[in-house]
Amino acid sequence: MKLTYILLLLVAAVCGGAKEVSPSVAIVQPEDKSRYVGEGSTFVIDATFKEADTIVIKQDNNITTTLKVKPEKNTYCKTIKLKAGVNMVSVSLYKDAKLVNKSDRELYFLSELFEGVNEEDAENYKLRFFHKDEKEKKCTSCHNMKSNIPTNNEALEDVTKTTCYACHGGMINTKNTHAPAANWLCTDCHNGNFGEYNMQDKGASKYLVADPVAKTCGSCHDTVDGWQNSKFGHGPVNDGRCERCHDPHQSNVKMLLKTDSINELCMKCHDRKSTFGSKAKKLFVDMSLEVKHKAIVEKSCLECHEAHTANHKSLLKLDAKMDLCLNCHDDEKEKITHSKFKHGGVNTSQKRCLECHDPHATKNKKLLKKEPVATCLNCHDKEVRSDEDGGMLMNMKKHFDENPNWHKPIKDPKKGCSACHDPHGSDNFSILRKSFTKNFYANLENKDFFCFECHSEKKITKQFIKSNEHNITSFRDGEVNLHHLHVNDRKGRSCRACHDEHASKYSHLIRDYTDFNGVKFPLRFVETPEGGSCAPACHKEFAYDRVNPKGIGK
Amino acid sequence: MKLLRLCLRVALLLCVSTLGISADEKSIEVIAPMENHLQSELTLNVVAKIDKKSVDALKITTALEQINIDIKSQRETECKNISLRLGENRVVIRAYKNGVLVDEKTRDVYVSSQLYHQFKYPPQKYGKNYFHTDTNEKSCAECHDMRVNEIEGVAFVDVTKSNCYGCHKNITKEKYAHAPAANWLCTGCHNKKNQSKYIAPEPVNQSCLECHEENKELWSSAKYTHEPLDSGDCNRCHNPHSSPHKMFIRKPVNEICMGCHKDKDIQTQQIKNSACSGNSNGELCTNCHTPHASNQPFFLKKTAKKAVK
Numbered sequence: 071m072k073l074t075y076i077l078l079l080l081v082a083a084v085c086g087g088a089k090e091v092s093p094s095v096a097i098v099q100p101e102d103k104s105r106y107v108g109e110g111s112t113f114v115i116d117a118t119f120k121e122a123d124t125i126v127i128k129q130d131n132n133i134t135t136t137l138k139v140k141p142e143k144n145t146y147c148k149t150i151k152l153k154a155g156v157n158m159v160s161v162s163l164y165k166d167a168k169l170v171n172k173s174d175r176e177l178y179f180l181s182e183l184f185e186g187v188n189e190e191d192a193e194n195y196k197l198r199f200f201h202k203d204e205k206e207k208k209c210t211s212c213h214n215m216k217s218n219i220p221t222n223n224e225a226l227e228d229v230t231k232t233t234c235y236a237c238h239g240g241m242i243n244t245k246n247t248h249a250p251a252a253n254w255l256c257t258d259c260h261n262g263n264f265g266e267y268n269m270q271d272k273g274a275s276k277y278l279v280a281d282p283v284a285k286t287c288g289s290c291h292d293t294v295d296g297w298q299n300s301k302f303g304h305g306p307v308n309d310g311r312c313e314r315c316h317d318p319h320q321s322n323v324k325m326l327l328k329t330d331s332i333n334e335l336c337m338k339c340h341d342r343k344s345t346f347g348s349k350a351k352k353l354f355v356d357m358s359l360e361v362k363h364k365a366i367v368e369k370s371c372l373e374c375h376e377a378h379t380a381n382h383k384s385l386l387k388l389d390a391k392m393d394l395c396l397n398c399h400d401d402e403k404e405k406i407t408h409s410k411f412k413h414g415g416v417n418t419s420q421k422r423c424l425e426c427h428d429p430h431a432t433k434n435k436k437l438l439k440k441e442p443v444a445t446c447l448n449c450h451d452k453e454v455r456s457d458e459d460g461g462m463l464m465n466m467k468k469h470f471d472e473n474p475n476w477h478k479p480i481k482d483p484k485k486g487c488s489a490c491h492d493p494h495g496s497d498n499f500s501i502l503r504k505s506f507t508k509n510f511y512a513n514l515e516n517k518d519f520f521c522f523e524c525h526s527e528k529k530i531t532k533q534f535i536k537s538n539e540h541n542i543t544s545f546r547d548g549e550v551n552l553h554h555l556h557v558n559d560r561k562g563r564s565c566r567a568c569h570d571e572h573a574s575k576y577s578h579l580i581r582d583y584t585d586f587n588g589v590k591f592p593l594r595f596v597e598t599p600e601g602g603s604c605a606p607a608c609h610k611e612f613a614y615d616r617v618n619p620k621g622i623g624k
Numbered sequence: 625m626k627l628l629r630l631c632l633r634v635a636l637l638l639c640v641s642t643l644g645i646s647a648d649e650k651s652i653e654v655i656a657p658m659e660n661h662l663q664s665e666l667t668l669n670v671v672a673k674i675d676k677k678s679v680d681a682l683k684i685t686t687a688l689e690q691i692n693i694d695i696k697s698q699r700e701t702e703c704k705n706i707s708l709r710l711g712e713n714r715v716v717i718r719a720y721k722n723g724v725l726v727d728e729k730t731r732d733v734y735v736s737s738q739l740y741h742q743f744k745y746p747p748q749k750y751g752k753n754y755f756h757t758d759t760n761e762k763s764c765a766e767c768h769d770m771r772v773n774e775i776e777g778v779a780f781v782d783v784t785k786s787n788c789y790g791c792h793k794n795i796t797k798e799k800y801a802h803a804p805a806a807n808w809l810c811t812g813c814h815n816k817k818n819q820s821k822y823i824a825p826e827p828v829n830q831s832c833l834e835c836h837e838e839n840k841e842l843w844s845s846a847k848y849t850h851e852p853l854d855s856g857d858c859n860r861c862h863n864p865h866s867s868p869h870k871m872f873i874r875k876p877v878n879e880i881c882m883g884c885h886k887d888k889d890i891q892t893q894q895i896k897n898s899a900c901s902g903n904s905n906g907e908l909c910t911n912c913h914t915p916h917a918s919n920q921p922f923f924l925k926k927t928a929k930k931a932v933k
Contacts, residue, residue: 590778591779
């Protein structure tokens, strides 16, 4: 019995051994399923000239690195650049162009900026450290693994002489560099210490950096301490993770940012599409929208926001509701603060400027949150109290819903209500851009009324309309201009006596009711192909006809 | 001549009575107008209860018109709007059956006018009567909705929908109609309940000035004011409902003025072709005088000196 058992074991051993006839490539470093916080991954591969003449490292983004195997050397190393997220890397050995061996590594680069990665996925990969005595042994045949970085704060004159440089020299190759890195004072930061966030890595590497790094950074950068007193802090600042935005070694841009511009950096997290998602949705901006705030495009997010800490919400430099905006928009400041008639929407609302405007980007002109009319109807969808005289302003939404014929400028998607009203304030009542009258009676002579910005004054000044002037007005009884008749006598009626300046059920924006001394009188307007009739409070039913005049005004 | 006509009428009446109409037979009962009714409007609603068995036609006769009514419907009450003249009017309502006179009622109605001396002071027998009491209205309710269906502050789009319109439509038939009347916002002025449900308080200026506020300010600062203005009787010259004349004045300007200022009538005859001869509208007096209030003596529009120039 015992014998058979031994025999069975032997067979199993022989069979198992048969599988190892062609051993996989000996990749010393990295281990499979490793996670990286930097983009560089150094591959250390064992290979003998007898076995192979070429090593090919192939990445899944089709980048291929080839190393020649030499007779005198059995260990080869090469640093490749990882992309964010999962990286599939294969290492193949060739002898006389024939594949003799192949091995794969699955690595994960978790970018500090979360670019295209998922933190949960990253959990399946382990952070591993190289600089441990037993691993370093492999390198000693070629490299001096004993650090010669000065610890007396005096950088070496020739930095290429540092022992770190040989392997990590590629890290410092751009214009903007961090002084301690460019001077290869590596151990100033890579001092083997651990921090609150990486306690578990204690002793894992000789050159561990404490996480969070803020304390390390703060040992030179005094400003870090000053931030303690601010009311609000940026997430990464609160976490002490300076390296989320800044590269501690080098960068293509000033301030050692990790991206090529400030805006790009901000958008890495604050883009609506960012996987930053779960953290705080309200911190999103969609800068892909057509109309963008000039300050952001032409300058940067930092025109309004602080990058680190601030005393105003949303890390703003000044109070977001108005002060900040008016800091640049002086012309509106004048209107908003000094106009005789002010718009409650700006002056007394909760969000002030931000009631109507989006500070970042929108689909609508003037950075309006909604289309022009919809923006106004956001508040004017009910009766609201006027700041002007304390009276109630009508429910404009209801009015527009019930009356399908709208005044042309309101229908214009570029203008809307603001064609006539200045939403920031005006010296004219109802925050109109130009003077008008509230009265039923208003002799229009010598008055500079707003209506005539668009409508020809001839409509009211010409008593008779000749046959070649029919375009002036169709409110005629034959040649008699009925506008003139209504408007130009001792008791001239203002436009609004008959017309609703917003919307009406009738053509020509004729009102259904006109208010006279607090009583609503119907105009009883009836249109005919060549004229019409009217029976308002002012007179009995009078009919007019352009072709067969009824004799009005004669 | 006048005497002759009166004699003739008396003779005719005597004849009729001898033909055998019994005064006890009550074929018709006149609800409106009441005996010796006094009013200032030139239209009147005649309302009478009819005994259908004994009456098949009515004839309403005034000095101005004669209206024949064939009675076909089964309703108890008949009504008709008639026109009157200034001063005394005799309204005779005759009931017929198969062409035979069966009943006759007479009502004397006086239409007064403050504008003419002769119609200003009606004979003593006449007095104001009011129709809109619950009792009277009952007789109308068979055909008419007697409730007020006006919405305060909003005029009717179709004024014929006003419950007042049916009986009173003639008061707004003239060319120029006062907006509240033409829009049948009756209760704006007829807003007191007393002898009737719809009394318009007098003097009327308290109602008028509610809308015509600007005049109130203008007139109160003037040095001289016209007597009708002081007494608050705007309706003395203006008809608050409708009129053939602009500003709803009851008569052409001069006729209005001469109604009181009789002495000026002769004078203006003498000064023809002067500034007072007026324009095509005959607005003689108002060329120089303002009818309400002025800072100049004699209600002149400008100082006398300037006017002469």
